[in-house]
Amino acid sequence: MNSNVNLLVGLAIGLNLLALGSSRLPSVIGAVAVQGMAIGLMPLLLESDFNWIVALVAVGTMAVKGFVIPVLLRRAMRTANIEREVDPSIGFVPSLLLGAGGTIAAVALARALPLLPEHAGSLLVPGSFASVLTGFVLLIGRSKAIAQVCGYLILENGIYLFGLLLIRTTPLLVEAGILLDLTVGVFVIGIIVDRIQRAFDSLDTSKLTVLRE
Amino acid sequence: MTPGPLLLGAAAGLAAGVVAGRWNARVWLALTLVSTAAALGAAGSLLLGGAIWEFVSTFPIAGQPLHLRLDAVSALFLALVAIVGGAGSVYAHEYWSNQDYPQSAPRGRMWWSALLLSMGGVLLSWNGLHFLIAWELFTVAAFFLITLERQRRDVRAAGWLYLSASHLGTMCLFAFFAALAARTGSWELGPMRERTELAPLFWLALVGFGLKAGMFPLHIWLPSAHANAPSHVSAIMSGVTIKLGIYGLLRTTGWLPLPVAAPWILIGLGAITALFGIAFAFAQSDLKRLLAYCSVENIGIILIGLGGALLAVADGHAVWGRLLLAGALFHVWNHGLFKSLLFFGAGSVLHATGTREMSRLGGLWRAMPWTAALFALGAAAISGLPPLNGFISEWLVYLGLFDAVTGRSPAAWAAMPAAIILGITGALALATFVKAGAMIFLGAPRTAAARHAHECGPWMRGPMLVLAILCVAIALAPVVFWPLVARASGAWQPMWTEMPVPASLFTLGSLQIALAGLALAAGLTLWWRARGAGAPRHLTWDCAYAAPSARMQYSSGSFAGIAGGWFAWLLQPQRQLRRPRGLFPAIATRVERVPETVxxxxxxxxxxxxxxxxxxxxxxxxxxxxxxxxxxxxxxxxxxxxxxxxxxx
Amino acid sequence: MNAFAIAFVEFVVRLAGWLVLAPLLPGIINKVKAWVGGRRGPPVLQLYYDLARLWQKGVVLSTLVSPGFVAGPAVAWVAVLGAALLLPLGPIGASLSFHGDVLLLIYLLALARFCMAWAAMETGSAFEGMGAAREVSYAVLAEAALITAVLALSVHSGSVTLVTMLTPAAGAGAVLLAAGLFTVLLAENCRVPFDDPSTHLELTMIHEVMILDHSGPPLAAILHGASMKLLLFAVLLVEAVLPLGGLSRLAAAGALAAGVLVVTVGVGLVESLMARLAFRRVPLLLTTAFLLCLFALLVAWKGGDA
Incomplete structure (x- = not known):
């Protein structure tokens, strides 16, 4: 069972690197969607006995992260006529190397942490750190708002992965709360993106520096 | 014959050479050759199994009793000094002759002898104060050799930079030896591993010796000094004198207790030096600067080997450490040989065309077939390709690193990145030397100077041939040279005296011979097959372009464009572009220069x-x-x- | 004496196998491409005909070239053949095996690259300079990936000898390693998406543009050497992933042949379904290959700890 979870975390890490290395927005969004589904599946694998609440949350997560948010993002991209190229300020190869180095560092860091013995062999903690780092690299190194939203989503996935460690002890309401937060956040960004697009004819956040006061 | 009389003879010969150099070139040459042969004999007899030679006199020099000692580590370096010193003196006989340089040629001969003499002094001194004196003397001698052509401004600038950087190093070394003497109560050198309170002194030695060796980022003096010196001086500086920095590090690490971090720092610095050195070398368009930066790279490889060997010592004398040390020591020799060969080749090109700028050369193989062939051999050897000698040492270093990894010791965490970086460095070195060889010798001549080149004379060709033969000898019979290196390893680390030839080195040696033979046979067969068909000659395919010009060939900068671009963050190249304008564009220029970034x-x-x-x-x-x-x-x-x-x- | 004779016969058979079977691979790739494109395509044995024809032909040399122009392809061919002979073939082992032979293999491939680039630069043509510059530059990244892959195999098997490195069952990182090595295979053999072997525009080529001025027997040596290199990488990839050591001789031979066929068809499919990458994207893909191998290395390290 643990190996299945590890496989999924490995997939999530691979998708992190894909998101860092791909030059087209649709593939970044696709990577985020698949990662959301993979992460949503995990509570089911972690709980040994079937539990209705867990199942519900898992299905909900998969639906929201795997379908709703990507569809919203794609629609925003279409309606706002954004170019499909990502337009990085940190190049693809450097961000890829950063992400890979961060992943390796995350594995080393997780070894040093005083974890519970049942979590020792698990990739959950390194996967979580790696995703958070990837999210930050995307947020820092991409200038298109949509790509930044994707970075934010990956960052949230990392936090969610960490939360899974506590699945036995913490009420799942917390996770649901995070999810809700996020959905609202994406909606808001979606609306803002639309407004910005209408007002300024561009979604390049690096051109939006005049409003800093 | 014991080394004593030979060494005495060599010293006397060189001292006489300092005087004779001013007056007669031939007498000086004979004296130098005899002296270097004697020194080589002394080093050889010791490496082949002779007893350690030691000379203690109560007669004080500078207040300290004279203590000379030749052990296997010193002998290994002394052999290199003797070979390159002898070859360089023959080369200089034509390259820096009295006819061409009536002013500076006598001065050059004098300082050459002084340089060899003081380097020998560094290698033999067993007293910290005398070591420092000899070190300072050889630094000064090298300065005067670099500035032989002192009417040129850039030569003077390079000389001053060299002198000031060297003195920064000497300052650290002075502090090092003085602190050592203060704590031990004597200037005498020798093993003192049990005195753990001396460990922090290593950092002083690392800066002092590392600066001389050209370790990144202390290499700043090296490119301009090696590029602007006369080529035979560049050869001995790149091939031998920077190795004395390695000699110093070997001595320090062999004698003194080390801080725990020292091996890790050394291997890390080695990896950085190798990678950054070759990245800078690849981007150069000045031939001699390229070779100089490539020396930085090779020092990095040697440091990786040395650092790894120290890790093995810390790890309980693991077997892979011996491979790494042997690789480093072999590389000291190998690099000394092929780098001198390449600098001699560069000197011949400079002599024939008057320029070091590779984008002004081209097609020289026709005028200078000997130089071209020997340079190609040196280029393949320095790229670490089988069946040549560079591969032997790099293979040993790789093998030590891989064994450290498969042994799963903590050292693996240094060995894995080092092996990967070594791989990248090797591939970049290959690219660098394809570029250098091709820009100078292949294609069509790009300028009139390159068109009117001429082959160098026998005095210049001979030393190159000797060095090339030595390269091939080490390449084809590594097992013959292994015991010599093994003896030096034993002298460095007494636990490592028993180093039998690895069985795989036997196999590798025979495979190298087979490969060389097969490559030769295949080349000849195909050439014969091509000639047999008559081989009509036609113009190179130019895509039906009407008026091709030699300047349309790929230049040094364009060749380095792709991989150089990946290192732009490090190299910080300066570009000036003037685009063609208007309907009838007159002038368009593009200048690209890689500065001495550090x-x-x-x-x-x-x-x-x-x-x-x-x-x-x-x-x-x-x-x-x-x-x-x-x-x-x-x-x-x-x-x-x-x-x-x-x-x- | 008898043992020596057997060893000799085995060596000759192995040599003949490499020499004779290698030109099949480009034929199969072309057949797959034609099949996907709905054409009939050239016969599978086309390269054999080409080689025979080229060997008969005369040579035209450029006015600028030195003997190195002809010697380069010859030495490169010898180097690739030597590297191929070092490679063990499943349970049959290698004809010659020693501690650290894998490093010789990598450096023999580097020797081939040096010779090919040198020969290309002989002509003084800007096209060939372009090709040589690309070849040696991209090889830097490919070499990093290859060394890392070899490190992963070494860590997994605890050995630096090819025979023992390639025998044990592939560990958990096999998928990563396979993907990384396959990308290196494509790059080192100048296949799509790194290079398009069937293009006819000099500006967009790597390998083909380096050999523009070669003709006759030297060209035959180059083409044959290239096919041997492709076979070498395919065999290396299959043996790194499939545990051939545990099988019987016949089964191993079958598995090896099937694996090589799968890889070859895979190359053909990639070539049919993908377009060549823009050159500025090539480093990204090669970095990805390096990272795949790096993660395979870490997985192998972790696997040995547990």
């Missing part, structure tokens, strides 16, 4: 700030007596208040 962007600004601060402070020094008395009073008051306040607390 020097110009880091050291110079820092030095400027220091200079400004010191200029400001200098205003205190104005010569008015009254103020000086005031300083004394202020200082006394200050001291007094410290004493009073300190006493109260």
């Amino acid at each position: 020097l110009e962007l880091i050291f110079t600004p820092v030095a400027t700030v220091i200079l400004q601060v010191s200029t400001a402070v200098r205003r205190l020094q104005h010569g008015r007596l009254q103020y000086y008395i005031a300083y004394v009073v202020v200082a006394l008051a200050g001291l007094g208040s410290i004493v009073v306040l300190g006493g109260r607390s």
Whole structure:
């Protein structure tokens, strides 16, 4: 069972690197969607006995992260006529190397942490750190708002992965709360993106520096 | 014959050479050759199994009793000094002859002898003070050799940079030896591993010796000095004198206790030096600067081997450490041989065409077939390709690193990145030397100078041939040279005296022979097959372009464009582009230059700030007596208040 | 004496196998491409005909070239053949095996690259300079990936000898390693998406543009050497992933042949379904290959700890 979870975390890490290395927005969004589904599946694998609440949350997560948010993002991209190229300020190869180095560092860091013995062999903690780092690299190194939203989503996935460690002890309401937060956040960004697009004819956040006061 | 008389003869010959060099070139050459042959004999007899030679005299020099000693580590380096020193003196006989340089040729001969003599002194001294004196002498001798052509401004600048950087190193070494003498109570050198309180002194030695070796980022003096010196001087500096920095590090690490971090730092610095050195080399368009940066890279490879060997010692004398040390020591020899060969080749090109700029050369193989063939051999050897000698040493280093990894010791965490970086470095070295060889010798001549080149004479060709033969000898019979290196390893680390030839080196040696034979046979067969068909000659395919010009060939900069671009963050190349304008564009230029980035962007600004601060402070020094008395009073008051306040607390 | 004779016969058979079977691979790739494109395509044995024809032909040399122009392809061919002979073939082992032979293999491939680039630069043509510059530059990244892959195999098997490195069952990182090595295979053999072997525009080529001026027997040596290199990488990839050591001789031979066929068809499919990458994207893909191998290395390290 643990190996299945590890496989999924490995997939999530691979998708992190894909998101860092791909030059087209649709593939970044696709990577985020698949990662959301993979992460949503995990509570089911972690709980040994079937539990209705867990199942519900898992299905909900998969639906929201795997379908709703990507569809919203794609629609925003279409309606706002954004170019499909990502337009990085940190190049693809450097961000890829950063992400890979961060992943390796995350594995080393997780070894040093005083974890519970049942979590020792698990990739959950390194996967979580790696995703958070990837999210930050995307947020820092991409200038298109949509790509930044994707970075934010990956960052949230990392936090969610960490939360899974506590699945036995913490009420799942917390996770649901995070999810809700996020959905609202994406909606808001979606609306803002639309407004910005209408007002300024561009979604390049690096051109939006005049409003800093 | 024991080494003693041979060494005495060599020293006497070289000392006589210092005098004779001023007056007669032939006598000087004979003296130098005999002396270097004697030194080589002494080193060889020791490496082949002779007893350690030692000479102690109560006769004091500079207040210290004279203590000379030749052990296997010294002999290994002495052999290199003797070979390159001898070859260089023959080369200089034509390259820097009395006819061409009536002013500086006698001076050059004199300082050459002095350089060899003082390097021998460094290798034999067993007393810290005498070591420092010899070290300083050889630094000064090298300075005068670099600045033989002192009417040229850039030569003078390179010389001053070299001298000031060297003195920074000497300062660290002086502090190192003085602190050592203060703590041990004697200037005598030798193993003192049990005195753990001496460990921090290693950092001083690392800076001092690392600066001489050209370790990144202390290599700043090296490219301009090696590029602007006469080529035979560049050869001995790149091939031998920077190795004395390695010699110093070997001695320090062999004798003194080390800080725990030292091996890790050394291997890390080695990896950085190798990678950054070759990245800079690849981007150069000046042939001799390229070779100089490539020396930085090779020092990195040697440091990786040395650092790894120290890790093995810390790890309980693991077997892979011996492979790494043997690889490093072999590389000291190999690099000394092929780098001198390449600098001699560069000198021949410079002699024939008057330029070091690769984009002004091209097609020289026709005029200079010997130089071209020997340079190609050296280029393949320095790229670490089988079946040549560079591969032997790199293979040993790789093998040690891989064994450290498969042994799963903590050292693996250094060995894995080092092996990967070594791989990248090797591939970049290959690219660098394809570029260098091709730009100079292949294709069509790009300028008139290249069109009217001529082959060098026998005095210049001979030394190159000897070095090439030595390269091939080490390549094809590594097992013959292994015992010599093994003896040096034993002298460095007494636990490692028993180093039988690895069985795989036997196999590799025979495979190298087979490969060389097969490659030769295949080349000849295909050439014969091509000639057999008559081989009509036609123009190179030019895509039906009407008026091709030799300047349309791929240039040095365009060749380095792709991989050089990946290192732009490090190299900081400066570009000037003037696009063609209008319907009938007249002039369009593009100039690209890779600066001495570390020097110009880091050291110079820092030095400027220091200079400004010191200029400001200098205003205190104005010569008015009254103020000086005031300083004394202020200082006394200050001291007094410290004493009073300190006493109260 | 008898043992020596057997060893000799085995060596000759192995040599003949490499020499004779290698030109099949480009034929199969072309057949797959034609099949996907709905054409009939050239016969699978086309390269054999080409080689025979080229060997008969005369040579035209450029006015600028030195003997190195002809010697380069010859030495490169010898180097690739030597590297191929070092490679063990499943349970049959290698004809010659020693501690550290894998490093010789990598450096023999580097020797081939040096010779090919040198020969290309002989002509003084800007096209060939372009090709040589690309070849040696991209090889830097490919070499990093290859060394890392070899490190992963070494860590997994605890050995630096090819025979023992390639025998044990592939560990958990096999998928990563396979993907990384397959990308290196494509790059080192100048296949799509790094290079398009069937293009006819000099500006967009790597390998083909380096050999523009070669003709006759030297060209035959180059083409044959290229096909041997492709076979070498395919065999290396299959043996790194499939545990051939545990099988019987016949089964191993079958598995090896099937694996090589799968890889070859895979190359053909990639070539049919993908377009060549823009050159500025090539480093990204090669970095990805390096990272795949790096993660395979870490997985192998972790696997040995547990």
